[in-house]
Amino acid sequence: MNAILEQFEAVRADVAAATVGMPQPTLIAVSKTFDAAHIEPVLIAGHRDFGENRVQESQQKWPALRVHYPDVRLHLIGPLQSNKAADAVALFDVIHTVDRDKIAKALAEEIKKQDRRPSVLIQINTGAEAQKAGILPGEADAFIVRCKQIYQLPVIGLMCIPPVDEDPVLHFDLLASIAKRHDLGELSMGMSSDYRQAIARGATMLRVGSAIFGARPVPF
Numbered sequence: 615m616n617a618i619l620e621q622f623e624a625v626r627a628d629v630a631a632a633t634v635g636m637p638q639p640t641l642i643a644v645s646k647t648f649d650a651a652h653i654e655p656v657l658i659a660g661h662r663d664f665g666e667n668r669v670q671e672s673q674q675k676w677p678a679l680r681v682h683y684p685d686v687r688l689h690l691i692g693p694l695q696s697n698k699a700a701d702a703v704a705l706f707d708v709i710h711t712v713d714r715d716k717i718a719k720a721l722a723e724e725i726k727k728q729d730r731r732p733s734v735l736i737q738i739n740t741g742a743e744a745q746k747a748g749i750l751p752g753e754a755d756a757f758i759v760r761c762k763q764i765y766q767l768p769v770i771g772l773m774c775i776p777p778v779d780e781d782p783v784l785h786f787d788l789l790a791s792i793a794k795r796h797d798l799g800e801l802s803m804g805m806s807s808d809y810r811q812a813i814a815r816g817a818t819m820l821r822v823g824s825a826i827f828g829a830r831p832v833p834f
């Protein structure tokens with residue numbers, strides 16, 4: 615069996631084993647930096663949820679793959695610039711990284727213009743890290759309300775990337791508590807190194823890259 619397929623099946627089995635008798639979280643196979651040849655075994659295995667970090671890279675890769683797999687659900691999990699909002703709305707089904715008014719407004723305008731309505735998650739910078747995207751926890755409540763009421767975005771949940779050197783569980787719990795206050799059902803949390811802990815804290819969307827596709831070139 616193909617190595618990527620083997621790793622994918624191992625992660626899928628691991629997630630299934632960790633969620634016996636529970637609702638199944640969506641496993642998002644994060645395929646950033648990997649080309650079609652690496653992605654196709656996972657598509658052939660029937661998987662349909664994929665995550666990408668960059669709009670431009672996704673535009674180069676996914677339209678051709680979608681000809682054969684039109685039911686793919688593409689998740690944007692990297693930072694979004696407002697000048698890419700039109701392209702993001704055109705290409706993605708779920709956008710996990712809304713974190714400021716400029717982006718929320720740009721997405722709202724594009725959703726109105728285009729006959730497309732990707733679901734939206736709000737990224738929370740749970741560790742308040744200077745270099746990291748996401749709205750600060752203290753500003754999250756007001757921003758979530760603005761996204762729903764002023765921008766009328768289809769907000770379905772929250773997303774976080776915990777600091778690398780801290781226990782992720784505290785961050786997963788913080789994310790879950792903010793989501794609960796706003797009655798948001800989706801929690802996008804957990805990556806290759808911590809998806810088991812994320813499942814235990816109620817994750818509904820797992821973003822798993824290297825455990826499926828292998829190591830990436832360093833800058834990612």
Ligand SMILES: *Cc1c(COP(=O)(O)O)cnc(C)c1O
Nearest residue numbers: 644691805806821822823824825
């Ligand atoms: C790359 C990336 C992932 C996947 O990370 P792995 O550690 O390879 O599983 C998940 N979420 C985001 C936001 C990413 O950029």
